[in-house]
Amino acid sequence: MVHKVLQIHPDDNVLVALTDLNKGEIIQFGNHEITLKSSVSAKHKFTISDLGQDDKVYMYGIIVGKALFPIASGDVITTSNLAHQTAAYTGQRKSFEWNAPDVSKWKNRTFDGYHRPDGQVGTANYWLVVPLVFCENRNIEIMKQAFVEELGFAKPNPYKSFVKQMKQLYLDGDKEGLQQVGVETLELAGEEKLFKNLDGIKFLTHNGGCGGTRQDSEALCALIAGYINNPNVAGATILSLGCQNAQPAILKEKLANINPDFKKPVIILEQQEEGTEPQLLTKAIQSTFLAMTEADQLVREPAPLSQLTIGLECGGSDGFSGISANPSLGQVSDILAGLGGKTILSEFPELCGVEQELINRCTTDENAEKFVKLMRAYSASAEAVGSGFDMNPSPGNIKDGLITDAIKSAGAAKKGGTSPIVDILDYTEIVTKPGLSLLCSPGNDVESTTAMAGSGANIILFTTGLGTPTGNPITPVIKVSSNHKLSKRMSDIIDVDTGGIISGEKTIPEMGDELMEHIIQVASGKIKAKAVLLNQDDFIPWKRGVSL
Incomplete structure (x- = not known):
């Protein structure tokens, strides 16, 4: 049976429209016969009975707002007649009982994942390249250009050929053709992957690491450490400028704190120590490629x-x-x-x-x-x-x-x-x-x-x-x-x-x-x-x- 409205919780004093409802339509709900005062679009709510000014509106069994002025039964609630309001809370816990679902059908099920040395299991196998400071974003992008297409991880871009077609039509003076041309398909084959057991090499950029508070830099190091520790990551290459707040030592400390049994390879290079850009990038690319050959040896196993x-x-x-x-x-x-x-x-x-x-x-x-x-x-x-x-x-x-x-x-x-x-x-x-x-x-x-x-x-x-x-x-x-x-x-x-x-x-x-x-x-x-x-x-x- 298809229902037009839903009361989510027995204590709620509004109904959710499950389909578009028309003004004047009569809704039968329990002992209530509600005449809609206005049309109600699907997903929106209307009142079951009259509400006075400052009366509370309940959904999901809790307070979700208060009436700004009287709202008649069958009227839709909007930002013009309802204001945000919630119930007060304390830190004191009240009694709670959990009715756990029957999980017997799932107990012997497994998934095929990548088992890490510390006991974690990944659902994917990525190599990560990330800067400690925004100053290294450009170098990260250069590495990305060098790696992704050559290793077969790039997704084909059909819009390049789309622009090429439009360019040629423009040069040919074909204005009508410009209006009609379109992308034929997004299902284009890419290059074959070199590393069969790696899902990709991921290059992250951000605008942090220096210039903000030291707390923000520490949090950034902790976040990057969490990404390196994530079971879906095989290892990481980290680029540092050298003088920024987010220092490699902080990253290493965060890694040790979150996982004393950490065993993944992490390559950290500082531009101010390596010298020229070619020296930094050549070393980063070579060491990353060699590490990826090792990460590719891991295969999926049941977990x-x-x-x-x-x-x-x-x-x-x-x-x-x-x-x-x-x-x-x-x-x-x-x-x-x-x-x-x-x-x-x-x-x-x-x-x-x-x-x-x-x-x-x-x-x-x-x-x-x-x-x-x-x-x-x-x-x-x-x-x-x-x-x-x-x-x-x-x-x-x-x-x-x-x-x-x-x-x-x-x-x-x-x-x-x-x-x-x-x-x-x-x-x-x-x-x-x-x-x-x-x-x-x-x-x-x-x-x-x-x-x-x-x-x-x-x-x-x-x-x-x-x-x-x-x-x-x-x-x-x-x-x-x-x-x-x-x-x-x-x-x-x-x-x-x-x-x-x-x-x-x-x-x-x-x-x-x-x-x-x-x-x-x-x-x-x-x-x-x-x-x-x-x-x-x-x-x-x-x-x-x-x-x-």
């Missing part, structure tokens, strides 16, 4: 699903994200927790309003207190520069039904499922405990995915309702659509469609199982995530301090 560390991300969210895609990720998170795997929920500005629920799920008082401390410090820093969590929803979010940050957060938190929270991590801290961890990161998609890969995620699940191409250089990002329309419209970026939950074709547990199967295929290298196919290598370190 238990407990070796998966999955980041849980959302971006370009819509009014269906918290109903379909995010709960599907929550189902996966609970399954992984039951199997002894690890999951990461980040984006602290998008946990605004659900703090007490998360605090109750913390396994220790120390974790609860750390979460409260990080949340309040983050909120205060945003307010200090004239902003706040309440300003989080983007224009796209609002247009598609996420009217307040609290509504957005209540749905976003569903990615973390219902399992106990075993650890609270500040930015760049590494995931070590089986189960669900919360990682302090911004709500910015790329800064958050960058952070999760740095904390150890070897797969990232990324839900979207509007569509976003975000990927990561070293960790496959599986894009999960909240609705059918998006999956069809942007099929080149969407891997899995959970729109069947909205249409009533599938349940959340069914979608969780479908996602698990897809994860195993991607983790085994049998399916490539769309972001990987598109070479979507997004990397933005979080700069928490000011520039000096």
Whole structure:
């Protein structure tokens, strides 16, 4: 049976439109007969009964806003009649019980991964090249030009021939042809890979390492150390200028702190010591090539699903994200927790309003207190520069039904499922405990995915309702659509469609199982995530301090 509306939680006083509804339409809901005062687009919400000024609006069973003035039954809620509001929270945990899902069907399943000397298992095998300071970005780009095409890792660019055709038509004076020419296909064959067991060589650039606070440079070194330590990385080449704040000694210290058993090869070269650019780059290229020949000897072997560390991300969210895609990720998170795997929920500005629920799920008082401390410090820093969590929803979010940050957060938190929270991590801290961890990161998609890969995620699940191409250089990002329309419209970026939950074709547990199967295929290298196919290598370190 196809439903027109949904009450997400029994305590909610608004309904979600699952399809476009017309003004004057009568909605039967329980004992209520609701006449719509205006048309309601799919994904948006309308009131079940009359609300007075300052009355609270509930969704997902929690406070997500307050009425700015009286709102009649059947009226759509918008930014003009609803303001952000959340419930207060304390660091005191309340009673919590977890009904773990049945994971018997997954216990003996494996994925084919790359086993590292320290016991970690990667879902991919990359060599990493990264600068310690922005001064080396140009040298990184030169190395990239030298390596990628010659080793067969470059993705063919059909738009080059497209421009070539347009150039010739212009020279021929064919104005009509210029209007009609197009790219025939994106499915072009590239060069054959030289290294069969390497998924690629990834070149990262950034604008940090010097000029900001010392804390930012330390955080950058910790982030780079996390990337080198990530199980998807075979080893790394690091370029340093020499005089910057982010020193090689700090990077080495961070590596030793996060992994005392670290055994991967790391090549560090300083330009001010090597001399000329040709001397630096010749040495960097030669040593990197030789190291890659060794990394190519590793082959995929079976590993238990407990070796998966999955980041849980959302971006370009819509009014269906918290109903379909995010709960599907929550189902996966609970399954992984039951199997002894690890999951990461980040984006602290998008946990605004659900703090007490998360605090109750913390396994220790120390974790609860750390979460409260990080949340309040983050909120205060945003307010200090004239902003706040309440300003989080983007224009796209609002247009598609996420009217307040609290509504957005209540749905976003569903990615973390219902399992106990075993650890609270500040930015760049590494995931070590089986189960669900919360990682302090911004709500910015790329800064958050960058952070999760740095904390150890070897797969990232990324839900979207509007569509976003975000990927990561070293960790496959599986894009999960909240609705059918998006999956069809942007099929080149969407891997899995959970729109069947909205249409009533599938349940959340069914979608969780479908996602698990897809994860195993991607983790085994049998399916490539769309972001990987598109070479979507997004990397933005979080700069928490000011520039000096």
